[in-house]
Amino acid sequence: MIELSRLGKKFGAITALAEVDATIEGKIIGLLGPNGAGKSTLLKCLLGLVPFDGSAKVLGLSAATHGPEIRDRVGYMPEQEAFLTGMSAVELCTYAGELSGLPRTEAMQRAHASLYYAGLEEKRYQPIDGYSTGMKQRVKLAQALVHDPELLFLDEPTNGLDPRSRDEMLELITDLPQRRGCAIVLSTHLLPDVERVCDHAVIMNKGRVRFVGSIDELRGARGRLGELIVQVKADPDKLAAALTAAGATVKPVTPVQLHVDLPASATNKLVFQCARDAGVQLRGIEVRKESLEAAFLRVIEAA
Amino acid sequence: MSVVVADRCSKWYGHVLGISDVSWTLKGGIVGLLGPNGAGKSTLIKMMAGLLRPSRGSLTVFGGSPFDDVDVRRRIGYAPEHEKTWDMLTALELVEVMAELAGVANARKAAKDALAQMGMTDAMNRRVKGFSKGMRQRTKLATAIAHDPEFLLLDEPLTGVDPVARIDIVERIKKLGEAGKTIIVSSHVLYEIEALTSDIVVIYRGQVLAEGNVYEIRKLIDQHPHRIRVECDQPRTIAAALATADHVARIVFERGAVLIETRDPDRCYDQLAQAVLEGGVAVSALSSPDNNLGAVFDYLTGDRR
Amino acid sequence: MAMTGQIHDLGYKRYAGARRDAGTRWRVIMRHQIAMAWKTWWRFKAWVGMAVLISFIAGAVMYIFSNRMFHGMGRVGDAALMIRDVALPQSIAWYCRAAFITSLTLGGTIIAGDVQSGAFTFYFARSVRPRDYVLGKLGGLGAITACITMIGPVLLAGLRLGLCESASDLVDHLVLLPKALLVGGLATCAYAAVPLGFSALADSRRTALAMWAAYYLVGGTIAIMIGSISHTGWIAALDLPTAIQGVANHLFGMPLIGPRLSGITMAEGITSVVAQVVAAIAIVWTAVDRAQKTGIGGST
Numbered sequence: 001m002i003e004l005s006r007l008g009k010k011f012g013a014i015t016a017l018a019e020v021d022a023t024i025e026g027k028i029i030g031l032l033g034p035n036g037a038g039k040s041t042l043l044k045c046l047l048g049l050v051p052f053d054g055s056a057k058v059l060g061l062s063a064a065t066h067g068p069e070i071r072d073r074v075g076y077m078p079e080q081e082a083f084l085t086g087m088s089a090v091e092l093c094t095y096a097g098e099l100s101g102l103p104r105t106e107a108m109q110r111a112h113a114s115l116y117y118a119g120l121e122e123k124r125y126q127p128i129d130g131y132s133t134g135m136k137q138r139v140k141l142a143q144a145l146v147h148d149p150e151l152l153f154l155d156e157p158t159n160g161l162d163p164r165s166r167d168e169m170l171e172l173i174t175d176l177p178q179r180r181g182c183a184i185v186l187s188t189h190l191l192p193d194v195e196r197v198c199d200h201a202v203i204m205n206k207g208r209v210r211f212v213g214s215i216d217e218l219r220g221a222r223g224r225l226g227e228l229i230v231q232v233k234a235d236p237d238k239l240a241a242a243l244t245a246a247g248a249t250v251k252p253v254t255p256v257q258l259h260v261d262l263p264a265s266a267t268n269k270l271v272f273q274c275a276r277d278a279g280v281q282l283r284g285i286e287v288r289k290e291s292l293e294a295a296f297l298r299v300i301e302a303a
Numbered sequence: 304m305s306v307v308v309a310d311r312c313s314k315w316y317g318h319v320l321g322i323s324d325v326s327w328t329l330k331g332g333i334v335g336l337l338g339p340n341g342a343g344k345s346t347l348i349k350m351m352a353g354l355l356r357p358s359r360g361s362l363t364v365f366g367g368s369p370f371d372d373v374d375v376r377r378r379i380g381y382a383p384e385h386e387k388t389w390d391m392l393t394a395l396e397l398v399e400v401m402a403e404l405a406g407v408a409n410a411r412k413a414a415k416d417a418l419a420q421m422g423m424t425d426a427m428n429r430r431v432k433g434f435s436k437g438m439r440q441r442t443k444l445a446t447a448i449a450h451d452p453e454f455l456l457l458d459e460p461l462t463g464v465d466p467v468a469r470i471d472i473v474e475r476i477k478k479l480g481e482a483g484k485t486i487i488v489s490s491h492v493l494y495e496i497e498a499l500t501s502d503i504v505v506i507y508r509g510q511v512l513a514e515g516n517v518y519e520i521r522k523l524i525d526q527h528p529h530r531i532r533v534e535c536d537q538p539r540t541i542a543a544a545l546a547t548a549d550h551v552a553r554i555v556f557e558r559g560a561v562l563i564e565t566r567d568p569d570r571c572y573d574q575l576a577q578a579v580l581e582g583g584v585a586v587s588a589l590s591s592p593d594n595n596l597g598a599v600f601d602y603l604t605g606d607r608r
Numbered sequence: 609m610a611m612t613g614q615i616h617d618l619g620y621k622r623y624a625g626a627r628r629d630a631g632t633r634w635r636v637i638m639r640h641q642i643a644m645a646w647k648t649w650w651r652f653k654a655w656v657g658m659a660v661l662i663s664f665i666a667g668a669v670m671y672i673f674s675n676r677m678f679h680g681m682g683r684v685g686d687a688a689l690m691i692r693d694v695a696l697p698q699s700i701a702w703y704c705r706a707a708f709i710t711s712l713t714l715g716g717t718i719i720a721g722d723v724q725s726g727a728f729t730f731y732f733a734r735s736v737r738p739r740d741y742v743l744g745k746l747g748g749l750g751a752i753t754a755c756i757t758m759i760g761p762v763l764l765a766g767l768r769l770g771l772c773e774s775a776s777d778l779v780d781h782l783v784l785l786p787k788a789l790l791v792g793g794l795a796t797c798a799y800a801a802v803p804l805g806f807s808a809l810a811d812s813r814r815t816a817l818a819m820w821a822a823y824y825l826v827g828g829t830i831a832i833m834i835g836s837i838s839h840t841g842w843i844a845a846l847d848l849p850t851a852i853q854g855v856a857n858h859l860f861g862m863p864l865i866g867p868r869l870s871g872i873t874m875a876e877g878i879t880s881v882v883a884q885v886v887a888a889i890a891i892v893w894t895a896v897d898r899a900q901k902t903g904i905g906g907s908t
Binding site: 040043044047049050067068069071072076078080081082083084085086087095096098099100101102103106110113143147148179180181 | 620622623625627628629630632633636637640644647721722725726727729730731732733734735736737900901904
Binding site: 133160163166190191284286293 | 337338339340341435436437462463464465466467468469470491492493494569572573576579580583585586587588589590591597600601604605
């Protein structure tokens with residue numbers, strides 16, 4: 001879907017991108033990295049807006065020579081405000097469609113459809129200038145969808161949204177690949193959003209791509225089965241004693257949580273048995289997985 | 304003594320409602336302030352910071368009015384969400400100016416200390432203009448603590464901050480809390496609040512809807528019985544064992560798991576453990592999916608008409 | 609009778625049609641610009657009304673003083689000039705005023721406004737190239753300004769032709785039409801391009817507008833003063849309305865009366881306008897080209 005080969009970009013003395021080689025595939029791909037890692041430069045190169053060294057192909061088209069065609073097939077939801085004053089949502093989306101090459105009536109129909117999808121029903125005839133933050137984010141999403149793109153770039157789509165709207169936006173994003181057959185690149189700093197929504201990730205740091213692959217590859221989907229996090233109602237030390245006596249390695253973490261490494265032949269049943277014996281109420285068992293945050297830091301720090 | 308006491312406090316802007324009849328006490332610690340957009344969070348914060356006066360009722364900080372009393376304001380540090388900074392100043396100059404305005408005696412030293420506390424010692428002589436969002440947030444925080452206030456109001460302190468900087472800033476805020484400062488953190492990103500504290504205040508439609516420890520609040524939400532999810536090889540065995548219990552409100556089957564909704568989680572967990580051992584069920588995971596801030600917030604603000 | 613029911617699949621349909629060629633984008637932008645201008649009464653419609661009024665008054669004057677009854681009165685000074693010949697060139701100044709007001713309500717803030725509202729991100733994330741944007745905006749503004757500065761003079765020229773007394777008189781005066789078009793075209797270019805150039809000079813609408821107003825009013829006055837004191841035509845011609853009026857007077861055979869207009873040759877007038885228009889377009893082009901590269905990507 002996106003192929004980069006020795007992609008480089010310098011702004012004067014500053015190297016924004018350095019010899020990037022990567023093939024990026026997936027349904028919903030998280031684009032992660034600290035500030036200044038080169039994400040926005042990468043985007044500009046992929047959309048064919050700036051010249052660059054090396055080669056970059058998006059949807060099979062070369063970004064160096066086919067920028068406008070790529071932009072016809074790609075939707076961009078920017079982080080910042082990107083509107084024209086004095087227009088309603090419908091007018092803006094229709095204009096957007098026309099600017100991407102759709103005939104007027106087609107653009108109008110799709111504008112309405114996109115606005116419905118984004119959840120802006122009654123308000124879509126009112127001028128955008130009066131919209132709340134949540135509504136503005138929805139319009140930004142709708143205008144990125146109106147021209148039927150095959151690939152969407154979403155830049156901090158949940159910015160400024162309250163928890164409910166954030167949830168709704170993430171639901172919309174998760175739905176998009178099935179409903180509209182498009183792939184998504186999601187650029188964000190919020191790792192829990194990525195965990196919820198993405199199946200692949202690209203991590204950048206200091207102008208280089210440090211990781212490309214699935215989320216599972218990034219943090220090891222299945223932690224080792226015997227390594228557990230155990231939650232109890234109270235008295236963790238009693239449970240710890242019972243488990244240690246049975247051959248497990250136990251480390252207390254909080255007043256209600258233990259990290260437990262079971263002995264080789266044991267199953268989770270051992271935990272239940274020890275809990276019953278110790279008279280402790282079990283409230284949670286799960287396999288210890290590296291959190292996405294920890295995996296991310298690991299990748300960044302290895303650079 | 305309580306840090307903030309609001310007594311039947313209301314704020315109206317003409318016809319527009321800010322907060323309405325709020326009676327609330329803040330004793331101390333790190334407290335998360337949550338609420339939908341437009342619910343009254345910023346109004347409450349601005350009133351605590353001394354930028355707004357109550358239309359009715361009273362809101363006192365450290366026993367005095369922050370709007371009128373300069374001495375009270377000196378004990379408060381406010382880091383607003385949006386700030387137009389003077390970009391051509393360096394970080395040190397900016398914090399120093401703000402510290403002087405707050406009446407600090409040795410402003411330069413205070414500014415240096417504050418920036419050091421926020422990890423900005425290396426960058427303090429650079430112009431704010433070139434700063435990343437993370438550095439701006441840190442500078443903003445330094446401004447808020449330069450005059451060593453006892454009470455901090457942080458409005459969206461982590462917006463736009465990348466994951467690496469986020470962990471750092473969260474740690475620094477926690478350290479400030481451990482040093483004894485009372486801190487209110489307002490944010491829409493619930494995981495940020497969760498990383499900092501379990502004590503929350505929820506503002507909804509201009510009023511305080513809930514306050515206190517998240518898990519305690521959870522227990523009080525009766526309409527949503529506790530959910531317990533058991534991933535195992537015999538979900539129906541578990542279901543059968545619990546179906547006759549009177550505290551069980553609903554049992555839902557998922558692929559490879561069973562979800563139990565119970566009004567008495569204590570008894571449920573005990574009965575569950577018993578069923579597992581008696582039935583020889585292999586349990587791969589046990590969790591309570593809605594015992595967290597996100598679910599609590601959803602339940603509190605979702606069902607209301 | 610059998611009962612039936614149906615649920616229709618309202619699912620998403622991909623767009624399988626053709627997309628318009630990239631070369632047509634500027635027309636979309638131009639149409640949009642005109643539609644936006646037409647929306648409120650104060651941006652544009654009012655000043656078109658003013659232009660219509662000017663045309664009406666000038667036309668009425670032409671008509672009344674053409675009447676045989678008033679022939680005696682219809683002379684201006686020594687030269688065998690009739691009021692009906694003078695009305696057209698004299699009205700040019702008024703059309704310019706209307707066009708200037710429109711540039712204040714519309715043209716002088718276009719690019720600064722787009723910068724402020726983030727419109728460039730919107731445009732350049734799509735298959736719009738800088739040249740499409742510039743061409744579209746110029747075209748749109750040009751069409752809007754032409755309604756004021758082009759249609760009026762052409763109508764008046766047509767009216768003058770209609771007032772001709774004989775066929776040979778008509779043929780003699782046919783050249784009025786291209787002359788009117790030339791003057792109208794010059795004014796259109798000036799009042800479309802130059803304010804647009806100023807709107808690209810600042811990031812804030814208000815600043816851009818203030819700069820344009822200062823350049824036009826204050827700068828223009830200074831140019832006239834220096835030009836008339838030093839009797840140098842081309843300096844005075846730096847003031848746009850003066851240059852345009854000078855060209856009009858030359859074309860329509862009006863004497864260049866007054867300190868303001870004396871000494872301006874037609875070449876000076878045309879050069880001044882063209883130079884300013886070209887400079888403005890260059891500024892716009894550079895600004896938009898730069899915006900395309902920086903407009904996308906946000907803070908990270």
